[in-house]
Amino acid sequence: MAQNQAKVFSGGLESASYVASSDILTSLWKDHISDLKPEAQNQNLFWKKVPNESGLTVITFGTTQNLDQPDLHPFSITDNHPFKFICSEKNPNFSLNDSAFSLFKHYGTQLNDLKSKTDLKKPVIVTGYAGGGSIASLFTLWLLEKMDPTDKRPLCITFGSPLIGDQNFQKAIWQSSNWNSCFLHVASLLDPLVSSSISNNSFSPFGIFLLCSHYGSTCFESPVSVRKLLNLTSQLNNQGLQQNCDYGSIVENLHRKAICKDFDGSNISHSNLLQESLALQLCALGFPQLLQLQETRMKSLVEELSKEVQQKKRFVPNKKLDEMKVNMAYLEWYKKVSKKKGKGYYDMFKDQSFPFDADVTRYKKDLSFYWKEEVEEAEKQPQKEGAPFRTRWLYAGTNYRRMVEPLEIAPYYKSGERDYINKGRPEHYKQLEKWLKEDKKSQSIGRTNNVESILTLDSCFWAHVEEALISCQTLKNTRSDVEAKNSLDEFEKYVYGSLKDYAVSSEIFLEGSSFMRWWREYIGIKGASHDTEFANFMKNPTNYKKYMEGAYNFL
Template sequence: MVSDQVSPFETSEMVAAFVASTPLLSESWRLCTSAAATAPRNFVTEGGGGVVYVAFPGVEMVAASTESNWRKLVAFDSIGDVAVFSARRNKEGHEPVMVHAGMLNLFSTVFDPFRNQMLTMLGNTNTKSIVITGHSIGGATASLCALWLLSYLHHISSSVSVLCITFGSPLLGNGSFSRAILRERWAGNFCHVVSKHDIMPRLLFAPITPYTAQLNFLLQFWQLSMTVPGFRNLAVPISDQLKELFNFVNRCLDAATQEGEGSAPVLFHPFGSYLFVSSEGAVCVDSSTAVIKMMHLMFASGSPASSFEDHLKYGDYVKKLSLQFLHQKDSVQGNIPDSSYEAGLELAVQSSGLANQELDIEPAKECLKMTRRMGPSPTMNAAILAITLSKVVPYRAEIQCYKAWCDQQVDQMGYYDLFKSRRSISKMAMKVNMNRHKLARFWNNVIEMLERNELPHDVAVREKWVNASQFYKLLVEPLDIAEYYGKGTHTTKGHYIEHGRERRYKIFDRWWKDKMATMEENNERRSTFASLTQDSCFWARVEEAREWLNSVRSEIDTSKVALLWDNIEKFEKYAMELIDNKEVSQDVLARNSSYSTWVEDLRGLRELKAKVKRFPHDFNPFLDGEVIP
């Protein structure tokens, strides 16, 4: 048994130190400031040495701050002509991926020029990296632009790297949006810089309906402060309403950090990594739960004035960070712990600025401990999973033996139809059904571990796992289809491919498709039939074709009849191509298989149709739409 593995060091400040030691933050903020001054409703680009920066300013967004849609979410499926998360659909019953309506609308106003600019940049072979940055609401626009670019680059298989850095950006989407970014393994492409007391990144934790006027005032004040030099030295005039807004947001943040039954639901969720900055340093956090708790702890230590003014101080924080990390901190305050992890934890709390607030720092320590890696590393998990795979191979082998047994039966029904009809009620058939469920649990676990980032990011392209998942799909999915139609589930839920297919098979389809896209085209034809039909959904297509054939017999609407015949002929052509290419197993052509029966029924119906044309008066009942027995 493998014991838990934990990092001996506290890494949240180490990561922050690394980021601050690069020119990324200072260059990004400089471009954000330039964009606010020269292109307050557009964006600016700057490039050199293979790195291109794109900066969006913090702009006033009246549509997003109105009472009716301040917290309105809309479905988010694609950007322009590029699907963002379509390859990994949500599980049935889960909420769809959604983003803030006003921010998506703002993004749409700059999308066309941004896309054209990016296509031009990508046409330049010198472009190696693209950094997209933005301040305030411009940060939300930058995030959406980065998502489009990541999707597009994945579509064209480009090696150009993308990094999105935001400053004081509001939250953008719901929990499904955050999880979808994790599944795509894009969380590492987003770094959100949040100052200690800035209210803007925390606003969407609260329903701001009573404070819409105050919010509009803040947006206008921040806009003027970024674009008009005279405003930069002015403090935000704090009214009683703004004090109430600060207290209200603080209470909502507190409620959002509570756990267990009765806790407040969180509508908007953080995604990516968060770099929390203060005058004492910075810490980097990537756990969604820890991000929310850190947001609350740091915000609660501030005041109404600091929470509104902090939104404009990112330039000061970035400058201080660059200087602070040029030299090593002298020591940790108080007694130096023996453990390197505890010492790092003390240093991280100090860098967050909470150690100097005369507050109980234990909640901050507990929050940072949440980011500590527990359990085996992704590489170790992959090794353990490989051993588990070898243990489930016998389940697969028993199903293969069952298929061979079915193919040898004198009734010549084949693998699919025997399992569907359950004529083979025996210990073997029951064992096969149990093995089917055991294999499903194993592969579902693989997918869940991958999506929780508990496996190396390249598992989905490793030949071992791609081949194993493909073999499993081709062998077992016909049994799932047989179970689906054998129990009549299609009569209540609809046909299998659209309404009953398990998510794991769709994911394995993509893995295999990605593998085939990287392989050289093989023009060699098969000399023998495949051991497994290469379309794992073939039998589901047969079942749909059977329904079309039955519908033709009873349908009286000529336009619908024409459509049904068109579907039938398309499937017939598709099936014949598979057979001609020997991409089906021999059970498809078994004398009494569902496919062979369908072919005979189709032949008989065509013969009847031909007779109707030759002798129409003898087939008046047929022409009148009566059912042909």
């Protein structure tokens, strides 16, 4: 475990140095923010949009209103508001800075016009100081709602901006790394406006924070870490050390330090690379000097921050999905082996009569754990981000559902349970199926007349078979059971409809399958004279081969 921890590194110093040395902060402040003024005396919100020769557009916001220490305005997924798109099934509610939102809403018509005229095919930076930074954040979020896949994501850079949302708002943005990285907040530890907003525990930071002081700067992304550090610096206000900050001088100083590299580093020894890098970040900010932290308190703070970094989930979907493809390949092999044994993989797994069945159980468990997490993450995604996420992963998720859910159904009925679909079906299978139905482009996944190797499209097919077997047993015991008769009639229609759509794998016709066992019991109950399209199809085994080849002519 210690070896794994040693490989984790926090690159906040490098990120801060890169930003500070790039001239972008000094340029935004000098050329756009410092001379921004309202055109009218009673204008509470004002902005300017400046394109340059390179194609970059800078939109700068300013306000005469004080937006710190406000009330929170609650919103839900059912409300009609400009930021409804960031809600999700798992995160349907959030709250915003009431003053900032009211100001944004008051100028909604003009801002909507600005939004419609902002070309995201070219790079866009949205910026602002103090309350203007709060409006810049809201406007950037609004721009993200209008993006299409070919657009460039806007970048929002704020200076001394108070926080604008609660923890649910932060989570909504945090769930999309693409969105979270669009926000860079420059915040001085000596800025009372920043610390006053963090003092309200209802507010939560989002995006990347470039924390700075006259000692230096560093970047933090974890909202818990940012909150912890800003809470600590709020005590500077009690010491009279905080004051209105000149961010022009601050960014000039950051630029000089980034170029001159005049930082000595930490003399405190830590147990691994992650803690060492975090200690360097705190020393770069001047934490020991500003807060007069002793070595033991510094070590304790570093350890707290280290835990936050390690607990943060690093989502590397492509790599993990590739690992899951190996598991799926093993199940494909198992499917082929079961076919040779004349049973089908559903019944072979249900019987558990071979040593490699235990391996299948392990692969099924790993796959289910992975896809449960994937579905949970997708449900948390904001609506605008969640839809394309689901589309990208829907093909793999659908194949997983059709391959693995029958292996979920088999032990369920073997243990004597009933009504899997309503009582036993895990939620992530339901959600994957729901998303497939919602995504019209993906509904054709797996549809082909060549059914020799396909997965049955309805992943609950075997649950219907098991219920039909139970109904057959009920009728054997009680011939007059109307519910069982109706259930079997419905199942016959369901199967024949699936066959006509070539939506069922041909392995259901293997002699050792539960489906063929059901057919023998069913025709025994109905009698040889049972004359339906389905019965006529099933009575002639040569039809099975025609079906497998996609050559059977359904009327």
